[in-house]
Every structure is written in C-alpha cells, then in structure tokens.
Amino acid sequence: MGGTPTDLKLIDENGRRLDGRLPDEMRPLRIEAGVLKRADGSAYVEWGNNKVLAAVYGPRECHPRHAQNPTRALVQCHYNMAAFSVDDRKRPGPDRRSQEISKIISEALTHVVFTEYFPRASIDVYIEVLQANAGTRCAGLTAASVALADAGIPMRDMVASCAAGKVANTVVLDLGKEEDNFGQADIPVGYVPRTDEIVLLQMDGDLTLDEYKKGLTMAVEACKNIHEIQRDALRRRYQAKSMEVPIVEPAPAQQEGA
Amino acid sequence: MMQSSDSKETAREIVAPGDLLDDTGKEPGPGTYAEGKKIFAAQLGIKTVRSNVVGVVPLAGRYIPARGDLVIGKIVDMSASSWLVDINAPWPSPLHVNEVPWRVEFGETKKFMTTGDVLLLTVLGFDEYMRISVSMKDHGLRKLTGGMILEVSPSKVPRLIGKNGSMIQMLKNMTGCRIYVGQNGRIWIDGELDSITKAVSAIKLIEDEAHNLGLTEKVKKLLEGHSSQGA
Numbered sequence: 001m002g003g004t005p006t007d008l009k010l011i012d013e014n015g016r017r018l019d020g021r022l023p024d025e026m027r028p029l030r031i032e033a034g035v036l037k038r039a040d041g042s043a044y045v046e047w048g049n050n051k052v053l054a055a056v057y058g059p060r061e062c063h064p065r066h067a068q069n070p071t072r073a074l075v076q077c078h079y080n081m082a083a084f085s086v087d088d089r090k091r092p093g094p095d096r097r098s099q100e101i102s103k104i105i106s107e108a109l110t111h112v113v114f115t116e117y118f119p120r121a122s123i124d125v126y127i128e129v130l131q132a133n134a135g136t137r138c139a140g141l142t143a144a145s146v147a148l149a150d151a152g153i154p155m156r157d158m159v160a161s162c163a164a165g166k167v168a169n170t171v172v173l174d175l176g177k178e179e180d181n182f183g184q185a186d187i188p189v190g191y192v193p194r195t196d197e198i199v200l201l202q203m204d205g206d207l208t209l210d211e212y213k214k215g216l217t218m219a220v221e222a223c224k225n226i227h228e229i230q231r232d233a234l235r236r237r238y239q240a241k242s243m244e245v246p247i248v249e250p251a252p253a254q255q256e257g258a
Numbered sequence: 259m260m261q262s263s264d265s266k267e268t269a270r271e272i273v274a275p276g277d278l279l280d281d282t283g284k285e286p287g288p289g290t291y292a293e294g295k296k297i298f299a300a301q302l303g304i305k306t307v308r309s310n311v312v313g314v315v316p317l318a319g320r321y322i323p324a325r326g327d328l329v330i331g332k333i334v335d336m337s338a339s340s341w342l343v344d345i346n347a348p349w350p351s352p353l354h355v356n357e358v359p360w361r362v363e364f365g366e367t368k369k370f371m372t373t374g375d376v377l378l379l380t381v382l383g384f385d386e387y388m389r390i391s392v393s394m395k396d397h398g399l400r401k402l403t404g405g406m407i408l409e410v411s412p413s414k415v416p417r418l419i420g421k422n423g424s425m426i427q428m429l430k431n432m433t434g435c436r437i438y439v440g441q442n443g444r445i446w447i448d449g450e451l452d453s454i455t456k457a458v459s460a461i462k463l464i465e466d467e468a469h470n471l472g473l474t475e476k477v478k479k480l481l482e483g484h485s486s487q488g489a
Contacts, residue, residue: 041318059320059348070387112275114291114300117322119388121348149275152319152413154300156291157276194276194298231274234302238272238317238469 010168010179017179019048023172026162026222031143031233033150039126041151043233045143048176049133054143055126056151062122073118077106077125079140085132101137102127108141108161108190108199114154123153134180135163138188141200146230150237157194158230160223163187164215171211173218187215191223270469273299273314280312287313303413304469317469321346321412321442323390327381330407330440331392333373338365343377343392346412346442351390353379358394376402376446378438405436405448408458410465412443417468418461425464425474432481433457456481 027048036042190200435449
C-alpha cells in the first residue's frame with residue numbers, strides 16, 4: 001500500500017499490534033446512557049480514543065413535510081465530526097463522507113425500530129464525534145442504538161457495531177488509527193444479535209474470500225460482546241440513579257403558568 | 259439474571275429492547291413483541307408478569323395518545339373551524355369547533371380561545387395515519403386559567419397518579435393544591451405559592467424515583483418535612 005512508512009511495524013514479532021493488542025482483541029469500550037437532559041434519549045461512547053455522543057429526539061413531527069411517510073416513521077440520522085475531532089482541523093459542515101455515514105446508519109437503525117407505530121413521524125438521531133480514532137461509524141451506530149433505547153423507542157433489538165480488517169497480512173479486529181491508515185482493508189459491521197442479522201456492511205480495501213469470512217466472524221463475535229455492554233449501560237442508568245447527587249433547581253417561579 | 263422469572267414482581271427487572279422475556283407460551287402485552295412462542299422486550303422498561311400476560315412498563319418515551327386519555331394541551335394555531343393543539347404527541351391534534359361546549363360560527367374561533375391558551379381535553383381517537391382528534395365537550399373539560407404547568411415524562415404519569423389515584427390524592431390532600439394530571443405528562447397546579455412549591459418538589463421526586471419501591475413513603479416524608487419547616 002502506498003503511504004506506509006517503512007519503519008512502521010503494525011504487528012511485531014510476538015503478534016502484538018501497535019497498542020499491544022492481539023489480532024482478535026477489541027479496544028476498551030465504555031458506554032454511558034442518558035447523559036443529556038434536553039434530548040429524549042442519549043448515549044456517550046468511549047471506544048479506545050474515540051469519543052462519540054449520540055442524542056435522539058422523537059418520534060416527533062416530520063419536517064420537511066414532503067419527506068413524511070404516511071405509514072411509517074422516518075429514522076433520520078445526522079452524523080457530524082467536531083472540528084477538533086481530528087489532528088488537522090476538520091472543516092465543519094456536512095461533506096460526502098458524513099452524508100454517507102448518516103445514510104447507512106439511518107438504514108441500519110430503520111431496520112430495528114418499529115417504524116410502523118409512528119406513521120408520518122420522524123425519529124431524529126444526532127451523532128457527534130468529539131474525538132476520532134478510526135471506527136467512528138461503528139462507535140456512532142453503537143451509541144445511537146443505546147440512545148434510541150434510552151429514548152424509549154420501541155425496537156426489535158439494539159444494533160451493535162464493530163469493524164474488522166487486514167493489517168500486515170493479518171486479519172485483525174477493531175482497527176486503530178494507524179492500522180486504518182496504513183492497513184490493507186477495513187470492514188465495518190452492524191449486527192443485530194437477537195435475529196443474527198447484518199444491517200451494515202462495508203468494505204474498504206482488498207481481501208480474499210477466506211480473509212473476509214474470518215474478519216466478518218470476528219466482528220460478529222465482537223458485536224455480541226458490545227451488545228452486552230450496551231444492555232449493561234441502560235440497566236446501570238436506572239440502578240445508579242437513586243445514588244445520584246440531586247441537582248439543585250431554582251425555586252419554581254410562576255411565569256410558566258397559563 | 260433470570261432467577262425470578264416465575265415469581266410476580268419480586269424484583270424490578272430492567273429489560274432492554276430485544277431481551278427475551280418469556281418462552282413458555284404466555285401472551286405478549288404492551289411494550290413487547292412476539293415471534294412464535296417467544297416474547298421479547300420492545301422497549302426499555304420494567305418487566306411485568308400478570309397472570310398470562312408478559313409486558314414491559316416503559317421507563318422513557320414520548321406520549322402516544324390513546325382513546326379517552328385526559329390530556330393538557332396548548333393552542334399553537336387557529337383556523338376558521340378549529341384550533342390546533344399541542345398535546346405533546348408526535349402528531350398535531352386539531353380541536354374542531356364541534357368539540358367545544360359553545361356554538362362557534364365559522365371564522366370566529368379567535369373570539370373563544372387563542373394561541374397560548376391551555377386546555378383540559380380528552381382524546382377522542384385517531385385513525386391509521388395517526389390523525390388525532392381531541393374534544394373539550396365532556397364533564398370538567400375546560401380552558402385552564404391561572405396556576406402553573408409542569409411537564410414530566412409521560413412514562414412516569416401512572417406512578418404519579420398511583421393505584422386508584424392514591425398518590426395524586428395524597429398530594430392534593432397534603433398540599434391543598436388543585437392538580438390536574440394529563441396522560442401526556444403535563445400537570446396543572448394551582449393554589450398557594452408555598453403549597454405549589456411543595457407539590458412541585460414532590461412531583462420532581464416521583465419523577466426521579468418512579469422506578470424505585472417505597473415511593474409513597476418517601477413522598478409522604480417530603481411533604482411532612484416541608485410543612486414542619488414552613489411552620
């Protein structure tokens with residue numbers, strides 16, 4: 001591959017990767033549900049050096065009106081990277097990449113949400129990447145699923161997502177930034193554990209069929225673990241709540257009245 | 259985590275969408291979906307088993323209208339023959355002139371109620387496209403004046419009302435406030451400023467701890483504490 005610095009060894013003699021992981025090891029993942037007060041549902045994901053925030057509004061009235069579906073709700077996802085999320089400042093605003101990611105995440109989530117319960121409505125998902133380190137679409141989709149569940153939206157299951165890829169001729173799980181930049185392939189996978197369905201699958205790079213199958217199996221197995229972490233995050237939100245420090249609110253004034 | 263699947267509400271088991279709730283051939287209740295004999299949770303909530311029905315009581319979520327619900331709505335727009343009312347649902351709900359207790363001539367809606375007015379309404383129904391209709395033509399339904407409006411998550415409303423209205427009755431008795439609770443999570447309170455403050459803090463407590471046991475006692479303590487401090 002073109003830009004590989006010759007001195008960068010993505011996998012060392014012991015089979016360890018740059019950050020010391022084995023090929024089938026995932027970066028540490030931490031999920032927090034219900035972090036935003038104003039949104040109907042939210043989640044924060046720290047996945048290695050990725051920091052992703054997801055917020056859900058809705059179901060609510062769909063705007064623009066012509067986009068409404070008279071029989072189903074629309075799941076509209078907006079993926080955005082913060083200007084400070086990457087080394088060189090990211091030019092703010094939608095670009096082709098974020099439009100693509102918004103589209104595929106919307107489609108993955110539409111598949112699990114009971115959209116038929118909310119005709120004409122729209123469920124808006126906002127994904128903000130605060131810090132990027134490869135695999136943000138997987139982190140975004142993982143966070144968005146938790147945020148949707150946290151918003152109380154009826155869905156068949158939560159989507160878990162993880163990438164596999166090929167680095168230094170080895171199939172590895174959950175690529176880091178250097179591995180993504182200088183590796184040979186990357187396959188993000190969105191997976192629904194309960195029904196054993198794949199709702200997101202992309203491939204960037206070249207793989208043999210065997211390598212692809214191996215990578216996919218690895219990613220799917222990782223998704224099953226991620227799904228447990230997602231469920232745990234939701235359960236923790238309500239178990240820990242009684243121990244939370246109460247927020248001191250100003251005395252209610254009368255201006256809210258009719 | 260599934261040790262107490264047969265006992266009734268021994269522990270409050272929190273379930274996430276996709277969790278298997280039952281595979282012994284029970285009926286799927288609200289907040290669930292079935293595939294064959296298996297019942298899965300469709301929503302984040304607390305699993306409940308009542309005789310033959312497995313359901314999920316949601317912990318979060320928007321207000322989804324149901325026929326006959328008492329709701330508190332706010333007028334957001336007017337047309338010649340109806341008012342458009344925001345009842346906190348994902349869909350707009352028009353209040354037609356035929357559904358108010360007065361005879362309103364075409365184009366005279368503005369003379370009766372205008373934008374910003376708060377109304378106590380009932381949900382008449384909706385069609386398959388979720389076109390909602392609401393009514394103000396029943397006993398006790400009216401325009402609300404004075405007082406204040408509080409919003410809580412609609413999923414907490416059953417807890418706020420309590421079994422047969424026990425919780426809300428206690429709140430009314432102990433604070434002396436006039437309170438209306440809409441199924442859409444809007445609450446109208448009127449009374450002395452002190453007692454409103456008391457009621458509001460009690461409602462906040464109920465909202466925060468709706469999923470915990472022993473809530474009635476806590477609320478009672480809070481209300482008693484307030485009254486002794488105030489004296």
